[in-house]
Amino acid sequence: MTFTVESGQGAAEIAENLVKAKIVKSAAAFTSAVSGAAATLYPGSYALKTHMKASDVVKILSDQSQAGARRNQGR
16 A cells, blocks of 8 residues: 655654554554654655564655655655
């Protein structure tokens, strides 16, 4: 499935959307993984699966090379 991070969204808002899409089970686990990795989340469209580990999702969303065609918008 394609998951989109909009420019200006914070980790908490992204976490809520990930839970709604059934990509991660817990918003708290995702925000904790973001903090623990000191990750920067980039806007763009990402190919994700349902029921992923929060830490795996953080790795993907913090990798600009996986942000799809939208990665250069808003700069």
